[in-house]
Amino acid sequence: MITVAVLGAAGRMGTHVVNAVGAAPDLELVAALDHSDDVAQAARAGAQVAVDFTVPTATEANVHALIDLGINAVVGTTGWTEESLLRVEEHLRERPELGVLIAPNFALSAVLSMRFAAAAARYFESVEVVELHHPDKVDAPSGTAVHTARGIAAARAAAGIAASPDATTHDPDGARGAVIDGVHVHAVRLRGLVAHEEVLLGNPGEQLTIRTDSFDRVSFMPGVLLGVREVVRRPGLAVGLDSYMDL
């Protein structure tokens, strides 16, 4: 039995995680904490793993607190940068027995689409990312889109591919979107949506579209539970659920 605490337990994702952990025969929910609770309660309750679905401004501090408390962490919250990931990696050197998984997206369709986009990126002249989410989301672009763009950019750089062609010289309102490692990323917020992303790859006379849709937050739960089961036997920092999968 793996004992689990949930941080952000009252939120949209946290509520689903509480239910999913409660329904798993090999997991035991020992703490359901939200913003007014002390993270140390997770340790007092005997948690081996804490799952964090909180807010970008809180998640890094939560992870450092969990490491100090000797608790493995599975993190879905967005807002992570190269620098904040490095700080966690550094901190984990003090606790080499602990594992931390930080995954921008736990849905299998999204994990695969990020992989497929990186594999396809070198074969196309142009590539852009469009992410589409519910309007209650506080961050843009999505963590998934940032991770997707970075993967595409790294694959193109490794293959020596030039920047996507773009004749735009006048864009006073930022219509061309955010630019992540040279890849344009566009964010849509629309009532009715949950979490969706399209990667558009273009060549003369052809287009490849890679699309992932989470229509319901249940889509994230198998990946979260996989993370909880694996993190206890995989010390160190892992970024992306694909690092726990045989892809």
Ligand SMILES: NC(=O)C1=CN([C@@H]2O[C@H](COP(=O)(O)OP(=O)(O)OC[C@H]3O[C@@H](n4cnc5c(N)ncnc54)[C@H](O)[C@@H]3O)[C@@H](O)[C@H]2O)C=CC1
């Ligand atoms: N990796 C993935 O597969 C997914 C990641 N996300 C990300 O997860 C995060 C949460 O998303 P939602 O559940 O939609 O947000 P939400 O706003 O519904 O829930 C966040 C919860 O965290 C609580 N909270 C805030 N600060 C806290 C703290 N310091 N300690 C404990 N709890 C705290 C809030 O009170 C709230 O209940 C976002 O960053 C979102 O982008 C969302 C869906 C899937």
Ligand SMILES: O=C(O)C1=N[C@H](C(=O)O)C[C@H](O)C1
């Ligand atoms: O806030 C959300 O809802 C989601 N956040 C994550 C992100 O920013 O990529 C994952 C998924 O897209 C849903």
